Amino acid sequence: MCNSKTLLYFFIYIAFSCSSTNNLKSKLTVSTIDTVDLWHFKDSINGLSLEKWYNENTKKTKKEIIVAILDTQIDLEHENFKNQIWVNKDEIPNNKIDDDNNGYIDDINGWNFVGKPNGGYFAYGNFEYVRIIQKWDSIFKNKKESEITKSQLKDFNQYSVAKTYLDYYLDYYKNYKKNLQFKIEMFPLSKDTLKHYFPNEDYTTNQLDSLFKKYNKSDKDFYDRRKDKDKDFSSLILYMLSNYQLNNKKLEIIEDLKNQMDSIINQNLNVEFLDRNFINDNPSKLEKGYGNNFLNSFKKIQDHNTEVSSLIAPNNKIKKGVKGFHKNIKIMPLITSVSGDEHDKDIAMAIYYAVDNGAKVINMSFGKEFSLEEEWVSEAIKYAEKHNVLIVHCSGNNRKSIDEYLFYPNDVKYGEVNEFSSNFITVGSISKRIDSTMVSPFSNYGKNNVDLFAPGEEIYVAIPDNQYTYDSGTSLAAPMVSGTAALIWLYYPNLTVQEVKKIILESGVTIDKMVIKPGTENELVHFSELCKSGKILNTYNAMKIAEEMSRKKTH
Numbered sequence: 187m188c189n190s191k192t193l194l195y196f197f198i199y200i201a202f203s204c205s206s207t208n209n210l211k212s213k214l215t216v217s218t219i220d221t222v223d224l225w226h227f228k229d230s231i232n233g234l235s236l237e238k239w240y241n242e243n244t245k246k247t248k249k250e251i252i253v254a255i256l257d258t259q260i261d262l263e264h265e266n267f268k269n270q271i272w273v274n275k276d277e278i279p280n281n282k283i284d285d286d287n288n289g290y291i292d293d294i295n296g297w298n299f300v301g302k303p304n305g306g307y308f309a310y311g312n313f314e315y316v317r318i319i320q321k322w323d324s325i326f327k328n329k330k331e332s333e334i335t336k337s338q339l340k341d342f343n344q345y346s347v348a349k350t351y352l353d354y355y356l357d358y359y360k361n362y363k364k365n366l367q368f369k370i371e372m373f374p375l376s377k378d379t380l381k382h383y384f385p386n387e388d389y390t391t392n393q394l395d396s397l398f399k400k401y402n403k404s405d406k407d408f409y410d411r412r413k414d415k416d417k418d419f420s421s422l423i424l425y426m427l428s429n430y431q432l433n434n435k436k437l438e439i440i441e442d443l444k445n446q447m448d449s450i451i452n453q454n455l456n457v458e459f460l461d462r463n464f465i466n467d468n469p470s471k472l473e474k475g476y477g478n479n480f481l482n483s484f485k486k487i488q489d490h491n492t493e494v495s496s497l498i499a500p501n502n503k504i505k506k507g508v509k510g511f512h513k514n515i516k517i518m519p520l521i522t523s524v525s526g527d528e529h530d531k532d533i534a535m536a537i538y539y540a541v542d543n544g545a546k547v548i549n550m551s552f553g554k555e556f557s558l559e560e561e562w563v564s565e566a567i568k569y570a571e572k573h574n575v576l577i578v579h580c581s582g583n584n585r586k587s588i589d590e591y592l593f594y595p596n597d598v599k600y601g602e603v604n605e606f607s608s609n610f611i612t613v614g615s616i617s618k619r620i621d622s623t624m625v626s627p628f629s630n631y632g633k634n635n636v637d638l639f640a641p642g643e644e645i646y647v648a649i650p651d652n653q654y655t656y657d658s659g660t661s662l663a664a665p666m667v668s669g670t671a672a673l674i675w676l677y678y679p680n681l682t683v684q685e686v687k688k689i690i691l692e693s694g695v696t697i698d699k700m701v702i703k704p705g706t707e708n709e710l711v712h713f714s715e716l717c718k719s720g721k722i723l724n725t726y727n728a729m730k731i732a733e734e735m736s737r738k739k740t741h
Contacts, residue, residue: 258523261485
């Protein structure tokens with residue numbers, strides 16, 4: 187039967203069982219708001235106490251505030267966003283004229299900085315370390331550090347690290363693709379074999395595990411299946427067990443994964459693949475004139491922005507929607523993300539667009555470990571600071587210290603330690619647990635470069651097609667801060683961006699306890715070692731302090 191491939195079965199099982207993933211989404215979809223856990227809004231140690239503030243607040247406001255979301259495409263038609271999407275009132279829809287002379291034609295609700303000129307889209311872009319190699323390969327290829335001038339050293343070091351990343355991930359994904367191809371070939375055989383025991387194919391993970399143990403009684407000759415025919419059968423069971431543990435229960439799922447690997451290898455990681463060619467952009471010059479106004483043209487890449495935005499600006503007229511911060515918050519979708527890394531030009535141009543078109547808060551729930559045009563983004567951040575606009579950034583889901591491994595964009599330049607702006611907040615993720623596991627195990631952290639933590643685990647969010655679910659990630663912690671900042675400015679517009687940042691950081695709940703550091707099994711550190719403030723966001727406290735500070739400024 188399959189004796190010669192048994193060892194490969196084993197390695198596939200081990201590799202897939204131990205691999206990490208950035209897909210933190212729960213499979214549970216909920217239909218009514220009454221049945222969900224909105225712990226992040228409740229009055230608890232880790233919650234925002236937003237419900238408490240609403241229960242006590244008697245003030246009304248007719249003001250509106252715009253929060254720009256730099257992210258993927260978004261489901262504009264979602265019921266949760268009815269009347270919550272920003273509208274550019276100075277632009278006449280679909281007349282192909284730049285009515286407001288802002289450099290963007292028909293930008294009714296925002297702009298797609300990764301859109302094609304013909305209105306289309308592309309799904310895969312380069313990783314940033316690939317772009318670095320594309321830029322510097324002709325200069326640094328095959329050169330040693332001793333041959334590099336002092337002025338070139340920073341770029342050469344970045345290029346060298348980028349090459350290491352590319353070599354590693356090319357090897358990783360090529361092996362992953364081979365494994366998937368093998369799974370595709372063996373899936374029908376394994377499925378047919380198990381029909382003898384499960385005619386209706388209704389087996390569970392536990393049943394497969396028990397069956398495997400039955401036919402794998404001895405480990406003595408595990409690596410030589412030729413000595414025991416039962417071990418051949420156990421290999422097929424083990425194969426299907428690995429599929430079920432990864433939810434790869436259908437051949438179509440495995441084939442789709444293989445297609446994804448093809449795209450990653452041939453596009454994300456391909457030095458010859460120039461993603462900017464798709465949008466007719468000159469990536470070496472910071473200027474307008476590229477992209478399009480289609481914000482929801484590709485459904486498969488709308489999940490992330492839909493989730494993030496749903497936490498900030500809700501349609502309170504529907505009972506099953508996500509409860510956000512305030513109905514007077516309007517979402518400005520600015521599309522900068524595809525599968526791959528965001529381009530620094532798009533990030534910078536989106537920040538300028540947000541500021542120039544009235545956004546007060548900019549949410550950036552994305553990040554990368556390299557930055558090719560760091561100065562462009564830094565200048566855009568300072569432009570936002572000058573115009574009293576707050577930028578909120580997630581810390582990332584790599585379980586790392588971003589004091590040691592910078593996570594871009596940020597307010598600290600490469601090789602430096604001091605912040606260059608006063609309008610930037612970086613947010614880690616906290617869970618609803620109050621013991622030593624309270625910090626989300628996936629969250630990045632940093633005594634200097636993470637400002638505070640906010641709820642980001644098991645959060646109820648909207649997803650495309652009027653659906654809702656739970657998800658986790660620092661991407662969901664960032665909009666907790668963005669929503670809080672927007673709420674502060676809705677009621678107390680006389681506060682500066684520096685004052686709003688100070689309020690958010692100082693009003694948080696101080697955590698005076700030892701917690702497990704992300705990325706470790708059980709290494710305990712004091713919570714204050716994981717972020718600058720040593721605190722968890724609390725919207726109730728922030729609104730109280732904002733009220734007092736605003737009152738003092740008016741007297």
